[in-house]
Amino acid sequence: MKTKLFPFILFIICVFTINHGSAQERYIQGIVTTFDSITIVGADVFVKSSKEVVKTDTLGHFQVKVAPEDKIKISAKGFQGRTVKLEENTKIVAVNLNLKPGDKAREYAIGYGYVKDGERLNALAQMTSDDVDFSQYTNMYDLIRGRFAGVQVQSNGEIIIRGINSINMSSAALIIVDGMQVDNTILNSLVPTQVKSVNIIKDGSAAIYGSRGANGVVIIETKKGKDE
Template sequence: MKAIFKSISIIFLVFYSLNCFSQRIEVSGKIIVFDSIPIVNADVIVKSTKEIFKTNNLGVFKCECNEKDKLIVIAKGFNKYTIKVKKKSNELIGNLKLAKIPRAAEIAIDKGHILMVDSFKKLAKKNSGQKDYSKYISIMDVIRNEFPSLQISNSGIIIRGKSSLIGSSAANIEIDGVITDYSSLSGLSPTNIAKIEIIKGSDTAIYGVRGGNGVVKITTKK
């Protein structure tokens, strides 16, 4: 009985090994960002074996894995990305997204993941929602041209029109999350401004009483 059991075990192991071997496939793919820019030297990790493969200067990689395996793509400055492998998979595409952390684009460049630097920077800025205010001379020039409905006076910026009540009608000024005064605007350079938002109506509820006249929210480039 022992001999029979041993023989059956050997046969089972042989068939199991052959079955596992037959499931190994070779796949290739490309890792990009913004649908077109190759990501260089990214780690492509085969989940089943933990083997790590690198993308080349064109963002291309080749690896061997199991059918229905998963490939984990990691590159500094980008979110982790998972590619599901299917039978006879080939030319897999991983379109990564910039991580939502400060200086994500700069980190990706510093780590050598991007060779098309100029194109990458332009697309990163476009997708971040940042505007280029460098053509303006001052912050007041920015506000006059970008937000013509606002009124600018020596005492502040008025969003809702002049109030008939006693007291200031000027909006509050917020710079990088800090409520400050109107005079602080004079120290801002248009080239250092990433975004300007005009907050009014029910959106000012988070500011409490201070948001009664609206808020000019300014975010600078970090």
Template structure:
């Protein structure tokens, strides 16, 4: 009797599971970036059926899927995102993130995924750490105003103090991953600078001997 009871229970659970997973429901959702900007024409693929639909001009979508299904969201310039469907899901929200590729924001715009272009660009700069240096006339002008703890001596940037008797303590310059000299700074337009990072101390050890006086790391808008 116990064996029959166990077998009956197993069959019941299997049938119940099949019933639950095969139950089709309609779900509605929205795909956003930065919590507020709709992502348009994003591909939404239902994992169980492989059906693909697209988000509309408001980033909204609706589709048929199973309970506990998964929706795969793909859009150029963004990381792939998975939305888990729950039985009580009334409004699904997919919050995308920009992909870690060059010009991810511009890729998304070029592919037609963003209609609120100005707001999107402003937020992309904010979250990427980019700053607007266009109000300055030169790179050294930026250093004087944005990095007051640094010194400028004889056209060089000093991170750790004044030059010693034995040689210059000038920091090294890196532009977009390439070590260069101070002459390159004269042709660098402030409007084309996305980010400036001062690398010093143990963080500069990755540069070896060249990082001894610190490194001024410049990232441009590509």
């Protein structure tokens, strides 16, 4: 009886081993952008475990094979690279790269073909805590007023990016903090030293934020624990 069962048991073990090995193969998909909406073409995506490098496609998308709790590093000339730690259940990754300070970075981004629409890129402005010491500003209004040309701060706290468009309707820019739409009054309680970056979108790129984006968008990213 044992002799007859042995081949069957061996078969079950082989099948389990094969399936278990296959289950270890894991792929993730992702997209790489800048200013939260402009896709980056040809960015390098480096997988730490396998040392594999793939490039983002014409839509900024990528797919890579990873190990459990792996890390990927995304880089492109003219941009500040980012390393992303993958959790066990991570399937999709959205990575936003900050443009390095200075006009040279924009030239790289456009000239190397990472950003297809140079006009859109030049309609954006960015400042990070790596570029400027935010602690020199007492509040967010002073920071925005002092560092972004043409951007106005009204007495009621509204941020005006594209000028006064209407007497009856608000011309205030949309405020986004850590991916969430907020009222401009949050800037009263937000301390500059808690901020990692400020992005200003002035043109049609803001359309992804709906009708309110027509007045421009202020995108603020605050510091997380690892950024302190």
